[in-house]
Amino acid sequence: xxxxxxxxxxxxxxxxxxxxxxxxxxxxxxxxxxxxxxxxxxxxxxxxxxxxxxxxxxxxxxxxxxxxxxxxxxxxxxxxxxxxxxxxxxxxxxxxxxxxxxxxxxxxxxxxxxxxxxxxxxxxxxxxxxxxxxxxxxxxxxxxxxxxxxxxxxxxxxxxxxxxxxxxxxxxxxxxxxxxxxxxxxxxxxxxxxxxxxxxxxxxxxxxxxxxxxxxxxxxxxxxxxxxxxxxxxxxxxxxxxxxxxxxxxxxxxxxxxxxxxxxxxxxxxxxxxxxxxxxxxxxxxxxxxxxxxxxxxxx
Ligand code: CP
Ligand code: NVA
Numbered sequence: 001x002x003x004x005x006x007x008x009x010x011x012x013x014x015x016x017x018x019x020x021x022x023x024x025x026x027x028x029x030x031x032x033x034x035x036x037x038x039x040x041x042x043x044x045x046x047x048x049x050x051x052x053x054x055x056x057x058x059x060x061x062x063x064x065x066x067x068x069x070x071x072x073x074x075x076x077x078x079x080x081x082x083x084x085x086x087x088x089x090x091x092x093x094x095x096x097x098x099x100x101x102x103x104x105x106x107x108x109x110x111x112x113x114x115x116x117x118x119x120x121x122x123x124x125x126x127x128x129x130x131x132x133x134x135x136x137x138x139x140x141x142x143x144x145x146x147x148x149x150x151x152x153x154x155x156x157x158x159x160x161x162x163x164x165x166x167x168x169x170x171x172x173x174x175x176x177x178x179x180x181x182x183x184x185x186x187x188x189x190x191x192x193x194x195x196x197x198x199x200x201x202x203x204x205x206x207x208x209x210x211x212x213x214x215x216x217x218x219x220x221x222x223x224x225x226x227x228x229x230x231x232x233x234x235x236x237x238x239x240x241x242x243x244x245x246x247x248x249x250x251x252x253x254x255x256x257x258x259x260x261x262x263x264x265x266x267x268x269x270x271x272x273x274x275x276x277x278x279x280x281x282x283x284x285x286x287x288x289x290x291x292x293x294x295x296x297x298x299x300x
Contacts, residue, residue, distance in 0.1 A: 003113045003120045004294055006106070007130040007167040008190075015137065015171055022138050022286070022293035029064065029289070036066025037296045041097040043067060045123070048074040048103040049224045053260060054123045054131065057287040058100055058295075065292055067299075070096075074103075089116035098299045104225055119298035121291075126160060126225065127187065132259045133164040134294065135286040137172060140215055142286075143255050143279060147172040153213040153250070154178045155206055156240050156267050157233075158186035161219040161259055166194045177201045179209035181236050206239065206246055213250040217257045218242050218267040234266070243269045255279045 001014050010018075028035065043062050047055065055071060062069035074080045079088050085108055092099055093116040101109050101120065106127035113120040122130050137147070144150060152169050154162050158180045166186055169176035176199060178186060185191060185202060194200030203209050210216065221237040222230045242256060256268075256276035264270040273280065 001297060004130055004298065005109055005113055005120060005122050006128045007133055007164050007171070010171070012171045012173075015134070015168070018134055018290065018293045018297060019138050019141060021296060022134070022289040023142075025292045025296075026286070026289040034064070037292075038062065038065040038067035038097075038299055041065075041067040041299050042095070043069045043098045043100060043295065043299070044072055044092055044096045045069055045100045046072045046074060046077065046079070046102070047123075048101075049124065051102060051123070053284055053287050054100075054102060057291055058123070061288050061292040061295065065295060067097075067295075085111045086115040088112075089114075093117040098295065121294060121298065124160060126223070128164045128167075129160045129259065130164055131287065131291055131294065132161065133168040135290040136165070136217070136257060136259070136283060137168050138286045138290050139257065139279065139283040140174075140255070142282065144214060147174045150214040151175040151177065151212060152215040152217060153209040154180075154217045154219075155209060155242055156180060156218045156237065157221055157223065158184050158202075159219060159223050161217070162186040163190050165217060166190050166200055170194050170197045170199045173199070174215075175199050175201075177203060177209035177213070179203050179206045179240065181240065184236070206241075207249055210242075210246055210249045213254055215255050215257060216242055216247065216250055219259055220261070220263055221266055237267070241267055241269065242272050244271050247272055257283050260284055 059069040089112045098119045100123045102123035104126050106125045109122045152174050154165055162178055163186050221233045258280050
């Protein structure tokens with residue numbers, strides 16, 4: 001494993017190995033054991049979109065590992081004025097030991113890896129969000145003890161989260177049902193791959209997806225970069241919501257997850273969100289542990 005560009009690049013064993021290390025790092029932190037796994041290492045973090053969790057968890061995580069993280073806003077970098085990725089990647093590779101990028105096009109992250117000579121971590125693109133799903137898998141295993149036999153249901157837009165969750169579920173052997181409106185399906189190649197595995201179902205029916213689910217997941221109706229579609233999307237996604245009524249179709253001990261930020265009253269009601277805040281904020285915390293594990297694997 002040289003980079004984390006998308007979850008599909010990792011084998012099942014590599015994913016489990018990251019999750020195991022993440023559990024270990026969480027345990028060490030909880031018990032006051034501090035080890036400088038990445039002493040003196042420097043991580044650059046390029047952000048072309050907003051972030052709360054990703055930025056702070058990477059920055060805090062790098063500090064806890066004995067390294068240093070630099071926040072690089074694309075507004076300030078020359079990349080924002082048109083300096084090519086090929087050049088930026090080669091320059092930054094001479095100063096840093098790793099690079100995290102949050103941007104729009106998946107190709108840009110792939111290009112950083114291609115032209116640079118340091119590990120590249122995808123901190124979210126329009127296509128996928130691998131760091132989030134590693135934390136999600138860690139959280140599911142923490143609450144459910146296993147992946148075996150579980151059914152996850154994703155309700156909403158077939159976006160970056162849906163794409164990565166499909167890969168994460170299939171690789172760990174969970175069933176996953178995605179309920180989304182027509183025209184908002186996840187990536188077609190992933191749908192084909194997931195369906196052929198026998199573990200993925202895509203449906204228009206929220207009730208069908210939720211039926212007997214162990215884990216419910218949702219995300220915003222309009223992602224970053226889709227702000228101008230917000231109004232139109234509200235009409236399309238009405239009904240693609242986790243609420244007190246439809247959650248009854250899931251298992252009694254269902255866990256509810258959200259990558260955050262959440263829009264209460266849209267993809268999830270305030271009641272369901274608050275009733276499952278325990279899981280949702282553990283999931284947010286686990287970003288820290290999962291990403292520390294990724295950095296140790298890639299940069300040590
Ligand atoms: N879930 C997530 O990636 O959050 P941020 O956009 O705040 O980083
Ligand atoms: N789908 C959302 C995820 C945010 C973490 C977005 O891309 O904005």
